[in-house]
Amino acid sequence: MQVVADEKQVGELVAALADKVREAMAASSEPWAIVGVRSRGDVIAQRLAETLKPRYTGSVDIALYRDDLSEIGPQPTVRITEIDFPMDEVNVLLVDDVVMTGRSTRAALQVLMDFGRPRCIRFAVLVDRGGRELPIAPDFVGLTMTPEADQTVEVHVRPTDDADEIVVFERQPSRSTQPTEADA
């Protein structure tokens, strides 16, 4: 396992990401909502919200919206989706930790649309590692990486994990029953 960014560098990447988003948020007079994808995108979203102070915050769980539910064996754990604001007519900043295939992003977009009709959705991600299988492109990226196809990139954040870091490791040959976020 190789550490690409430590706690300090993760903090800098989040701060830089916040700066990129701030400009876009200021350009719209409509209220913003910052919504993270569980279970690590929501932590990044929370940190962005602390500095950007949007009108609303929330989190989405995509377990029920995955396109591979029948293929992955035991059902993934369903967590709570928290959207406590009217989705209609707000600008949404969707936040995730890593984007790879784009499939979890597609699922998250569908969750958001099931709550209403936002004015627009922008997508911010801490790490874009490439490997897209769907036409999904983040609007704001903290770090762009080009790892090998058999490598997994993970963002670890407190309190979900024990430390703040970005790591790269060789993927296990056998597919686990609970795929990592990057697989989704």
Next chain:
Amino acid sequence: MSAPAKVKDGPEYAWPHPHVIGLETLSADDIRHILRTARGFADVSTRSVKKVPALRGKVVVNLFFEPSTRTKSSFYLAASRLSADVLDFSSGSSSLSKGETVVDTAKNIEAMGVDVIVVRHKESGVPKMLAEAVDCAVVNAGDGAHEHPTQGLLDLYTIAQRTGRTDTFDLSGLTVAIVGDIQHSRVARSNIYGLQKLGAKVLLVGPPTLLPGTFESFGCEVHHTFDPVLERVDVVNMLRVQFERITSQAFPSVREYASVYGLTTQRMKRMKKDVVVMHPGPINRGLEIESAVADGPNSAILQQVTNGLAVRMAVLYLVHGAKHAE
């Protein structure tokens, strides 16, 4: 935004059961996993689009050999909200009540390509028999006086919700009284198993004819009068007097039953201020529960119905996944 919940049943826990026949055969971890999953489903009914695509393209069959409106509707809606197709196969006819035929019926329906069978039958043990006979997942929606697991689960969920325990679903320290016709009640049995596994203390209250002493073997306190336990209980679950199942004269008169076991406003005054009042429905107003209590602030009866949807969505979702993983 609240801090993300710590995942206590992380990747190492995988729901293992392709069938849910009763709470007796589930572990405390299994039960808590269903309830946590239900918590994730609870908000679906509040969305603009009240559907998630989790069981898209799957078929759920309601196979009801006994009349039911609310449980059947609840399963129907739960399956619909998971985007499954629902086939309703209900029959009250006696020709379908023999064991052999039930299996044949189920196999015929299975041959149409269904994924989950939800079954209710007046005989105990039919869901278990079906689970052994068919290849698809089976969920018990009530069998005889045996179990009604989804009702038990929604009762557990409601108790956790009313007592602020949905983060752990640990019911330790709570005293729950189940009052009424225990003998004929599958709801009582599922509640006893579930409550004890999650740590609650269970008191059973009812006339000796409807609550035989054998229930002490469940590890419950057995009481034949209601008044002495009123001050002690945190939750009271009032069972319906099931006239259709009581064959002999179980109690002298309806009025006497109401005066000894009914939940009246007088009795409420002696109970804890925040006691949770539950009833599996349909209620006999004025018999086991007074209208003012059923509609009062302590009543969780309608909350039970709402939670029933989330719990049934969770069960359908989980059994289907476990079946597929086999």
